[in-house]
Amino acid sequence: MRLAEQPRELLDRTQPVSVLFRGSPVPAFAGDSIGSALYGAGQRVFSRSFKYHRPRGLLCCSGHCANCMMTVDGVPNVRVCVEPVRNGVRVEPQNVRGSLENDLMAVTDKVGGPFTPVGFYYRTMIRPRRLWPLYEKFLRNAAGLGAVDKHAGRTRRFDTENRQVDTLVIGGGTAGLAAAREAASRGEHVVLVDEGPEPVAGQPCEVLAPARAIGIYEGNLVPVDAGPTLVRFRAGRIVVATGALEQPLLFPGNDLVGVMLPGGVRRLVDLWSLRPGKRAVVIAADEGSLGIVDELARGGTEVARVVDLRSERLGRIVARGRRGHLVRVELDGERIDCDLLVASGGRQPAYSLLAQVGARVEYDANRGIFVPTDLPEGIEAVGAVTGDVGDAAVPAATYNGAGTKGKCFACICEDVTDKDVKRAIAEGFDSIELAKRYTTVTMGPCQGKLCHLPSIRLYARETEAPEAEIGTTTARPPWTPVSLGVLAGRPHEPAKRTSMHHRHKDLGAKVMWTGAWRRPHSYGDPPAEAKAVHDSLGVIDVSTLGKLIVRGPDAAAFLERLYPNRYGDMKADRIRYGVLGTDGGRIMDDGTIARLDEDTFYVTTTSTGADTVIEWFEWWNAVWHLDVDVTNVTGALAAVNVAGPNARELMRRLTDLDVSNEALSYLDARRTHVAGAPTLILRIGFVGELGYELHFPSPFGVHVLDAILEQGADLGVRPFGLEPQRILRLEKQHILVGQDTDSESNALSASMPWIVKWDKDDFVGKWSLEQVRERGIYERLVGFELADAIPGVPLEGGQVVIGGRPGGRITSARWSPELGRVIGMAWVPPALARDGAEFAIKMNGGVEKARVRLSPFFDPEGGHLRS
């Protein structure tokens, strides 16, 4: 029933709004919460409980318990008691089969109790095992909260914002406001956050409300859920003024509709001008809670009995109901008819944020509460959260006795009764962390706000140990439930694209991820693209390669120390292939090194290894302090590889440089202009045909690619992607680090012993390689081919079978259109590393025969490359 205007009401009675509840309009005012609007229209049952489907009504009206959770505009598990109304908002109950008033699943309350005690799912529904999917389906439908609409898509926008402040005050009550005012008066940049629903009384500084601090993380990072925005605060100082939480009493019937906490009643009357009941009983443990009698009088509720637990001892409290609604309270036998029971066992400081950041928690036996202590630097606590809750009685663990019937709930969210807790302890789960996990007390939506302290009191009584010894469970974020959308923020994926990326898409490229790069897999026809490189001319974008300029008087010495190869004797404008190893002798990366002059080298790395190699180079120089400078030009230079019999003719058309085989030979480097762009030409050949790799400033990417496609049109030029490139390089048995090698592979086992120059004094990995050479290798990387008749291509990672057991693995395999057969690379025992040796591979449901080839499948002499 809506009362006349109350002095502190939030309502704007000039602005009526309408809430659609179960499809029917319910009248409300701006300033109402959805819960207060429904209550005002007579709704008393707001949800059905998790396991037993018992009717539940408003309890706390502060967004802490789970009793009022409904689905609002398609979003499940919204606490309507604090959710502001919006005109036309659609509200539906959840976890019911039937209606809130008549939930068919309530049979579990009547009948299911004996079958579903605490931890029942650890002992039942196990055999027969094949029926588990059926059990699971039943359980998931029978118990739970709201359902997520899987087709909702991105229906809401969530942003993330970062702020730095001198002082962040969490909690806008009296103490929080005073702390904010004081900090502001000192000239500090202060922000205060409050969860609502009461408005903050004053504006000493910037106020964010309603906004909930999710946790306090390292570095004084406090993420605050402020509706559609997650605000991440970094604060020099955090003042926690989160107050203390009213605690329920434990007695049979303590979950009936009509049993409420004082704060809940206060809000109904003061904020939303609603009469909370006709006739009330009040049981309170402290002065503040007793004050609810005034609110009740103002609201026109008859107060039939007041119990001050500080002066009156009670042995038994029983609440009786009809169809889940409170009708009567029995206090030590005295029967009082009523429809409202305001019951509170005192207030527990809301210390969780402090505990998260490292504060200790101690039990105060006099007042029966846990109090935070030993706060770390930069964190302060003020007000009730420090334990300043006034004089209060310590309630009994439960107010039932032997033989009292009716469920007495320790955890209302999870439907855990006092009997469940006793049983868990009897089964041996007698430490609080174990008991919590077994019973699930404090693991529901309230996260222990209303059940942690009462359950500890219960454990203490049942195990006959003092509360101080029992302790509390670890407090972890999030302190309040937070939606994943708020945490996720905006859906942006950091992707790297080359400067020619969009031209590839124009040309029909199928784009794939390699590491953080977006690259063309192919342009629609990988075999044809590979064929074009052999027959005429292909062009591939290799801008993703890592590129480094290494220069200085110690440049050569630096590279000598890092690589097993020799570089000191390289002539200017020549290129060498290099394999980078770890100090354990393992292959890390490979690439080319071009010497530009005495003191300057141009190093390339694999695309996905670029960042690692650059960091590796910088790290070693941080140790050695050589006179060398390493500059990362990976993004500064775009690169393309033009390859095929017509490559030279293309180059003639694009540059003035003499590109005859004599003037620009295999493994030469030249600096010139190509298509008008300043370019470094590297004559190398990953794909096995006459080819030129062109490196030039990235902004000219599209310009140069367009020139190549235009000038190469009558030469049969065709862009090719990563997939045809893989076929081509496999024909030459050019390894891909990370594909054909793994973290164990070294230069010797990977069949590249010539890379290692043993006569060098020292280089990274030398000692390890010496050990390998001495002890021998146990596997070798070889090429293999399949006989024509065998259908299919073996899986990469597929097994090599030796004597009926796994004896190696396949690293790469492809059908080669040029060669007309399946080729690949595999790790095999060294004894099999002989040309023509045969071995078995697991494929086609059985085993097939493969033949080792130690030299490249295509053009083994390298005539094409050097032409």
Place this chain on the structure above:
Amino acid sequence: MTNLDFLSLGAARAAVARSSLHRRLEDAGAEFAERDGWLVAVRVPGEEDHVPAIRDVTHLHRVREGAAGAVIEFRAPGREPVVVERRWNGSLDELLDVSAGTAALQIEGPGATQVLARMTELDLSELPVVGQVAHTRAWVIRDGEESYRLVFGQEFGHYLWEVAVDAAEPLGGGPGGTP
């Protein structure tokens, strides 16, 4: 010192340069004109209503960077140059011009600070800095009360443009041209 012209944008002969934000601006319907060898988006339809405006200023920037530190400059005809120097150790004279490796965008107009606060955790009262912006490395430079420039790896151009324009959208911002 050996010829490192292949790094240099200035060493081009009649090759047209595009910033890595080019296609994004093309998709927004921009008009392009050639400025100093670059194809520049000089106007974007609807830019009058985009406050703050997100602009591509890649063609106006130069970066020399290395272990010793960095020097970043923005020069536009008829406007005051913006120059930022940061020295970690050693001499800034030996730095290489790696402008080809970076792109730059400007967030300008009321709300720019809030847009940037939605892209980075960096303290915007302590600029210029180089740090993490939208999961990547960027220089953040302030050149006015509500005007900032970001300089970052050009391979992230497409991505950072998307992040900036998206962050600006609910605040009334959007793409603008660089006349």
Place this chain on the structure above:
Amino acid sequence: MSFLLPCPNCGPRDVNEFAYQGEVTTRPKESPTLRELTSYLYFRRNVAGVQREWWYHRHGCQAWFQAERDTRTNEVLLTELPRAPEGEGAPGAGATPAVGENPAV
């Protein structure tokens, strides 16, 4: 993880701006026995306490530096740029690379 790491060049920044490279170890000065080599490559002290370790300011100045951090609390006690090895000239190509007293690697 969100603690602040004070970069010697840039000042305190969120730890996610950095890459972590583990404990500072000591590379053997001469050809080690197999046991010494294995110990250097694979064994770490892994203390629950103050550890000296390598960090790289990947999203910032890109300098390598060392920190002393309490692994139990993530409190960072100090950070410093690595010092050059004492009394070492720059060796030419092919000379014995000496690591010197720098307790790095």
